[in-house]
Amino acid sequence: MRSDANLAGPVADPVPGPRSESPGEDVSRETPPPVDDTPFEHAARLAVQAVGRAGEVLPRPAQTRVMVVANQKGGVGKTTTTVNLAASLALHGARVLVIDLDPQGNASTALGIDHHADVPSIYDVLVEGRPLLEVVQPVPDVEGLFCAPATIDLAGAEIELVSLVARESRLQRAIQAYQQPLDYILIDCPPSLGLLTVNALVAGAEVLIPIQCEYYALEGLGQLLRNVDLVRAHLNPGLHVSTILLTMYDGRTRLASQVAEEVRSHFGNEVLRTSIPRSVRISEAPSYGQTVLTYDPGSSGALSYLEAAREIALRGAGMAYDGHASMSGAQHSTASMAEGIQ
Ligand SMILES: Nc1ncnc2c1ncn2[C@@H]1O[C@H](COP(=O)(O)OP(=O)(O)OP(=O)(O)O)[C@@H](O)[C@H]1O
Numbered sequence: 001m002r003s004d005a006n007l008a009g010p011v012a013d014p015v016p017g018p019r020s021e022s023p024g025e026d027v028s029r030e031t032p033p034p035v036d037d038t039p040f041e042h043a044a045r046l047a048v049q050a051v052g053r054a055g056e057v058l059p060r061p062a063q064t065r066v067m068v069v070a071n072q073k074g075g076v077g078k079t080t081t082t083v084n085l086a087a088s089l090a091l092h093g094a095r096v097l098v099i100d101l102d103p104q105g106n107a108s109t110a111l112g113i114d115h116h117a118d119v120p121s122i123y124d125v126l127v128e129g130r131p132l133l134e135v136v137q138p139v140p141d142v143e144g145l146f147c148a149p150a151t152i153d154l155a156g157a158e159i160e161l162v163s164l165v166a167r168e169s170r171l172q173r174a175i176q177a178y179q180q181p182l183d184y185i186l187i188d189c190p191p192s193l194g195l196l197t198v199n200a201l202v203a204g205a206e207v208l209i210p211i212q213c214e215y216y217a218l219e220g221l222g223q224l225l226r227n228v229d230l231v232r233a234h235l236n237p238g239l240h241v242s243t244i245l246l247t248m249y250d251g252r253t254r255l256a257s258q259v260a261e262e263v264r265s266h267f268g269n270e271v272l273r274t275s276i277p278r279s280v281r282i283s284e285a286p287s288y289g290q291t292v293l294t295y296d297p298g299s300s301g302a303l304s305y306l307e308a309a310r311e312i313a314l315r316g317a318g319m320a321y322d323g324h325a326s327m328s329g330a331q332h333s334t335a336s337m338a339e340g341i342q
Pocket residue numbers: 073074075076077078079080081102106189190191247248249276277278279280282283284301
């Protein structure tokens with residue numbers, strides 16, 4: 001894993017070749033041209049968008065940041081957040097690995113990664129002790145993005161792991177042995193607190209919790225936080241909740257702003273100022289085996305994930321985030337974390 005402190009050079013260009021406009025050039029008074037369907041043109045638009053949006057060199061972490069995307073509540077946006085944040089970070093020039101730790105394999109699907117039963121997968125790593133290097137695949141269309149896919153075999157792993165040596169730390173060992181230069185590893189967890197999620201919590205340093213702006217948003221979070229505490233106390237002293245991301249935010253409803261306010265009053269600085277809007281484009285992208293960043297780079301969903309990635313990168317480097325894109329409209333609060341959560 002990388003250990004050299006450095007700043008990224010110019011943001012990597014995922015699509016070499018001519019561009020239709022120079023980064024940062026203001027051409028936005030006209031109606032934008034229709035979205036082209038070819039992957040190349042999508043990617044070209046995306047590159048322009050990403051560079052123009054960022055307009056700055058984002059800091060890369062001195063060491064690989066291993067972020068566990070967890071919430072045992074189902075359907076809150078874990079997978080969506082994992083793949084779109086990972087793509088956004090890669091488009092900002094980082095090298096990023098997504099580890100799909102959910103037997104459903106949704107992250108693998110969304111990244112366009114083959115994950116039928118015969119494909120070498122994270123199951124082989126966890127249960128058979130196969131090196132991570134042998135299962136990682138490059139993600140098509142996004143330079144610097146890689147994925148360790150999940151196959152259906154993983155559904156049995158929770159039980160198979162029970163009888164294995166060092167059952168909680170098998171993923172940690174695999175990551176430590178993976179000597180590739182990476183800036184970020186994002187682990188997509190299943191909606192449970194079983195051995196797969198425990199493996200992720202032991203392997204990572206940071207927990208990223210996506211919270212859906214809906215009724216009962218905080219339900220069950222106390223249990224997740226207690227698990228984080230237990231893993232920190234016994235297995236991984238460096239583990240902490242570093243990031244909370246509000247997802248599926250609908251600024252038109254009072255409910256969404258109330259939930260956002262409640263989350264910000266329970267969790268303080270950990271809550272990103274950027275939140276992710278409810279967006280049809282975000283929900284459509286996986287069925288095309290794409291992230292929203294390549295599916296519709298100019299959409300609000302793509303821009304919000306790019307902005308969240310920017311905020312995460314700046315915060316990780318201890319730099320101030322200027323709140324450039326207030327997609328959420330929600331207020332920032334510095335109340336202390338996790339008080340009173342059930
Ligand atoms: N911002 C969004 N706007 C619209 N739809 C979204 C958004 N985020 C996620 N979705 C949709 O909500 C559903 C659940 O999202 P996702 O699969 O990311 O959740 P999850 O927490 O990974 O679920 P699971 O617990 O089953 O793994 C998906 O259909 C996804 O496309």
